Amino acid sequence: xxxxxxxxxxxIARKLGVSVSTVSRALKDSPELHPDTKKKIVExxxxxxxxxxxxxxxxxxxxxxxxxxxxxxxxSHFFSSNISGISDTAYRRGYNVMICQSNESYEQEKAxxxxxVSSQVDGLLISLSRxxxxxxxxxELYDREIPFIxxxxxxxxxxxxxxxxxxxxxxxxxxxxxxxxxxxxxAYFSGPEDLYIxxxxxxxxxxxxxxxxxxxxxxxxxxxxxxPEGNRKISLQMIAxxxxxxxxxxxxxxxxxDLMTVLKEKGVKIPDEIALAGFTNNPTSAVVDPSLTxxxxxxxEMGKIAxxxxxxxxxxxxxxxxxxxxLQTTLVARESSKxxx
Amino acid sequence: xxxxxxxxxxxIARKLGVSVSTVSRALKDSPELHPDTKKKIVExxxxxxxxxxxxxxxxxxxxxxxxxxxxxxxxSHFFSSNISGISDTAYRRGYNVMICQSNESYEQEKAxxxxxVSSQVDGLLISLSRxxxxxxxxxELYDREIPFIxxxxxxxxxxxxxxxxxxxxxxxxxxxxxxxxxxxxxAYFSGPEDLYIxxxxxxxxxxxxxxxxxxxxxxxxxxxxxxPEGNRKISLQMIAxxxxxxxxxxxxxxxxxDLMTVLKEKGVKIPDEIALAGFTNNPTSAVVDPSLTxxxxxxxEMGKIAxxxxxxxxxxxxxxxxxxxxLQTTLVARESSKxxx
Numbered sequence: 001x002x003x004x005x006x007x008x009x010x011x012i013a014r015k016l017g018v019s020v021s022t023v024s025r026a027l028k029d030s031p032e033l034h035p036d037t038k039k040k041i042v043e044x045x046x047x048x049x050x051x052x053x054x055x056x057x058x059x060x061x062x063x064x065x066x067x068x069x070x071x072x073x074x075x076s077h078f079f080s081s082n083i084s085g086i087s088d089t090a091y092r093r094g095y096n097v098m099i100c101q102s103n104e105s106y107e108q109e110k111a112x113x114x115x116x117v118s119s120q121v122d123g124l125l126i127s128l129s130r131x132x133x134x135x136x137x138x139x140e141l142y143d144r145e146i147p148f149i150x151x152x153x154x155x156x157x158x159x160x161x162x163x164x165x166x167x168x169x170x171x172x173x174x175x176x177x178x179x180x181x182x183x184x185x186x187a188y189f190s191g192p193e194d195l196y197i198x199x200x201x202x203x204x205x206x207x208x209x210x211x212x213x214x215x216x217x218x219x220x221x222x223x224x225x226x227x228p229e230g231n232r233k234i235s236l237q238m239i240a241x242x243x244x245x246x247x248x249x250x251x252x253x254x255x256x257x258d259l260m261t262v263l264k265e266k267g268v269k270i271p272d273e274i275a276l277a278g279f280t281n282n283p284t285s286a287v288v289d290p291s292l293t294x295x296x297x298x299x300x301e302m303g304k305i306a307x308x309x310x311x312x313x314x315x316x317x318x319x320x321x322x323x324x325x326x327l328q329t330t331l332v333a334r335e336s337s338k339x340x341x
Numbered sequence: 342x343x344x345x346x347x348x349x350x351x352x353i354a355r356k357l358g359v360s361v362s363t364v365s366r367a368l369k370d371s372p373e374l375h376p377d378t379k380k381k382i383v384e385x386x387x388x389x390x391x392x393x394x395x396x397x398x399x400x401x402x403x404x405x406x407x408x409x410x411x412x413x414x415x416x417s418h419f420f421s422s423n424i425s426g427i428s429d430t431a432y433r434r435g436y437n438v439m440i441c442q443s444n445e446s447y448e449q450e451k452a453x454x455x456x457x458v459s460s461q462v463d464g465l466l467i468s469l470s471r472x473x474x475x476x477x478x479x480x481e482l483y484d485r486e487i488p489f490i491x492x493x494x495x496x497x498x499x500x501x502x503x504x505x506x507x508x509x510x511x512x513x514x515x516x517x518x519x520x521x522x523x524x525x526x527x528a529y530f531s532g533p534e535d536l537y538i539x540x541x542x543x544x545x546x547x548x549x550x551x552x553x554x555x556x557x558x559x560x561x562x563x564x565x566x567x568x569p570e571g572n573r574k575i576s577l578q579m580i581a582x583x584x585x586x587x588x589x590x591x592x593x594x595x596x597x598x599d600l601m602t603v604l605k606e607k608g609v610k611i612p613d614e615i616a617l618a619g620f621t622n623n624p625t626s627a628v629v630d631p632s633l634t635x636x637x638x639x640x641x642e643m644g645k646i647a648x649x650x651x652x653x654x655x656x657x658x659x660x661x662x663x664x665x666x667x668l669q670t671t672l673v674a675r676e677s678s679k680x681x682x
Contacts, residue, residue, distance in 0.1 A: 066456055074440075075421040083415055087442060091449065096456045099415075099440040101428060108432065115407055115437045119460035257628060287598060289630035 007050045008143055010159075016044055021319030067310065068116030068124045069099045070109060072153065077282050078299045079127065082151065085303020086125060093311050095122070106131040113137045117146060123310045124148035128155065130195070147313055147320065151306045153196070161313070163306045163325040167197055170295040170329035171204025174277040175249050177293065177331055179212045181339045183247035183275050187220040187238060189231075189259065191251050201251050201279065220245055224255065231258035239266055246274060247337070253278035253285045256292055260336070276336040290335035298327050348391045349484055351500075357385055362660030408651065409457030409465045410440045411450060413494065418623050419640045420468070423492065426644025427466060434652050436463070447472040454478050458487060464651050465489035469496065471536070488654055488661065492647045494537070502654070504647040504666040508538055511636040511670035512545025515618040516590050518634065518672055520553045522680045524588035524616050528561040528579060530572075530600065532592050542592050542620065561586055565596065572599035580607055587615060588678070594619035594626045594635055601629060601677070617677040631676035639668050 009027070013020045018041070025033055026041035027050075067090050071079040083099060090097045098119065100112035109129045114137075116124055124141070126148055138158045141148055149161040178186050188205045191198045206216055222238055224230040235258065238244060250256035256278030260270065268274055270290055278285060281296035305325055312318040350368070354361045359382070366374055367382035368391075408431050412420040424440060431438045439460065441453035450470045457465060465482070467489055479499045482489055490502040519527050529546045532539045547557055563579055565571035576599065579585060591597035597619030601611065609615055611631055619626060622637035646666055653659040 064459070066460075074415055074424055075418070077416070080416040080421065083442070087444065091444070096452050097441065098456060098460065099442075100438065101424070101440075103428065103432070111437050115439060118405070119407075119439065284625045284628055287625055287629045 007045075007048045008145060009050075010142065010145070012041065012045055012048060012050060015048070016041060019319065019321050021321055024320075063122050063314075064120045065094060066096045066098055066119070066121045067307065068119065068121035069097055070102060070112045070116070070124065070126045071099065072102050072104050072127060072129050074099070074101050078152075078280060078297060081299030082127070082303040082306075085300040085305075086307040087303075089304045089307035090311070093308075095311065102129040102132075104130040106133070110137045113141065117141070122147070123314055125306050125310060126150050128153040147310065149306055149310050149313075151302055159322045161309055161320075161323045161325075163302055163309070163327070165297050165302065165327045165329055167200035167329075168204040168207070170279060170297070171201035171249065172208045173204075173329065173331045174279060174293070174295050175205050175208035176211070177333060178247040178249060178275055178277055178337060179208060181247070181271070181275055181337055183339075184212070184214065185220065185243070185245045186247045186249060187222060187245040189234060189248055189250040189255055190221055190223050191226045191255070193223060198251060201249075205249055226252070226255065228258055231255050232262055235259045235262035239263070239268060244274075247271075248274060248276055250276070250278045253280040253282045253292060253294055256294070256336075257284065257288055260288060260292070271335070271337050271339055275339065281332055286334070293334045293337035294332050295329045296332050297329050302327055348386075348389045349486060350391075351483065351486070353382065353386055353389060353391060356389070357382065360660060360662045362662055365661075404463050404655075405461045406435060407437045407439055407460070407462045408648065409460070409462035410438055411443060411453045411457070411465065411467045412440065413443050413445045413468060413470045415440070415442050419493075419621060419638060422640030423468070423644040423647075426641040426646075427648040428644075430645045430648035431652070434649075436652065443470040443473075445471040447474070451478045454482065458482070463488070464655055466647050466651060467491050469494040488651065490647055490651050490654075492643060500663045502650055502661075502664045502666075504643055504650070504668070506638050506643065506668045506670055508541035508670075509545040509548070511620060511638070512542035512590065513549045514545075514670065514672045515620060515634070515636050516546050516549035517552070518674060519588040519590060519616055519618055519678060520549060522588075522612070522616055522678055524680075525553070525555065526561065526584070526586045527588040527590060528563060528586040530575060530589055530591040530596055531562055531564050532567045532596070534564060539592060542590075546590055567593070567596065569599055572596050573603055576600045576603035580604070580609060585615075588612075589615060589617055591617070591619045594621040594623045594633060597633055597635070597677075598625065598629055601633070612676070612678050612680055616680065622673055627675070634675045634678035635673050636670045637673050638670050643668055 009023045010020050013023045023041055026038045027045060069083060069086055074080060087097045100116060102109035102112055106129055109132055135155055135157050142158055151163040154162045154164055175186060188202060190202060206219060209219060222234040224234045248259060250259060256276055260276060263270055263274060270276055278292050278294040281294045285292040285294050313320050350364045351361050354364045364382055367379045368386060410424060410427055415421060428438045441457060443450035443453055447470055450473055476496055476498050483499055492504040495503045495505055516527060529543060531543060547560060550560060563575040565575045589600060591600060597617055601617060604611055604615060611617055619633050619635040622635045626633040626635050654661050
């Protein structure tokens, strides 16, 4: 154990194999617990030299009534919907919200955590930057018992509550729909392969193909860095192929729209020659011509659930046992994929 | 004078007809000032029973290195561009940014000011909510000498620096372009008439008409509450008219796009029968069919100028004399207005 390290309730819980809220209740001498359990916990706490965190306690009592939010970017429709859901919920429950954006930078994300903690927010809602691969800044929050939960871009390494969407199933829905339209040579336009959503959406793509008897060896995967130039490059490459796909599932709507632009330039008919589906349901996707078939993510709902759960934890309506909320996506079928039969 | 009221440097400056920075320099015994000026100011400060604001001073010295931002909403592309400009600039200069949204609510805006001030931000950048008609909350900031500036949605009532775009001139550019295309019966689709931008854009609309010899009596103004239903209503009303317009300038892009949807439904050809121009240059406007002619506002630039100016004030690179920055807009001519001659 590090010198000067303060034992936390979470460490006691881990050691005894009980929940943090059980430890918390035992140390508060709650009448709900069995006396034997209480005794076991109190003794372990003493043995581990646990010091009741008075500062954290006093912060919990003298609330600032402010939640802190960290998102990778604010210009994305998805994250701004998350924030609307969080803000509306917080405001309704008497809380204000302060937002920081990490700009997809790990360093900025660490600075954001520090800034919001110094501002004495009562809790945080965090969605990770694309760059974040190590989690000491979150581990520190966790060790200091500052309440937080994660949404959309999460890590399994920190045992807090998480709200995510079922990416693989969303991709499955899109590809299944293209298959139902009669397409059999369906390509997947993927972002960088180490991105979580690239992987998850690929899983759903492969699963739908499998269901229609198409083996993984016949999968057609094109990878782009998601810049307009990168998207254009794989679009031209795909069009030039001899045995070209009859449909494309694009990992995100902006990629689908970049492809659409190239298809139109080259006179390829959508959906007759190539059918298209995206993922996100950006406002733009409804108004492009042809309108884009896509997967709708419940961004507002996600923010609402995340904020309500964190506030429930703060108000001790629910325990701070980590929970996982996985939200379902829905298919929005539009002109870009509907074959006339 | 109110009981317990603390005299501020601003009041001394107002009384003597000098700038606040001159007062500040005099009280700091700066060698830059003429001894007579210094003497006059120091005597006035004594007579007015001025107490040097030690708290404000100490806050200025022990900086949090955080700027607070208040915007009406985050889902708008324009405000999220402002925020990107502010964040990039602040981060480059070693500051972090915390953002609150007012949701177009006056009460929420007041709560935001309070939250950010309690978080001890070094300064604020504020864009007013649609509801805000009284300014005590800003007057209080001003009296407490907490540095802030306003952008886009501003009020003349508080003498701080402001960054705005030239709305009237932008509207003039759009309508002038429609006139150049040969249109002569140009309608203005306006939002609620008490909105600042409704008025300013109307001014530009009328000015362009006047330049082409069209009197105000021939102006065709349709007012909507900017809801999809309201927009649809005035669109149908306009189409049904006997002597209907040959062009429409819509106050904001989403209104132009709602009109476009109705025109397409009714089989009215764009731009041949009715030409269209909007204002904002949302990403959607480039991809609708036909693509929408619009006025581009320098949202990112605006945020950058606002943040740099506030940081220059904090670093005393510039004085805190109120300055006004008015940014120019540009015409983005696309298919919705280009008549083939």
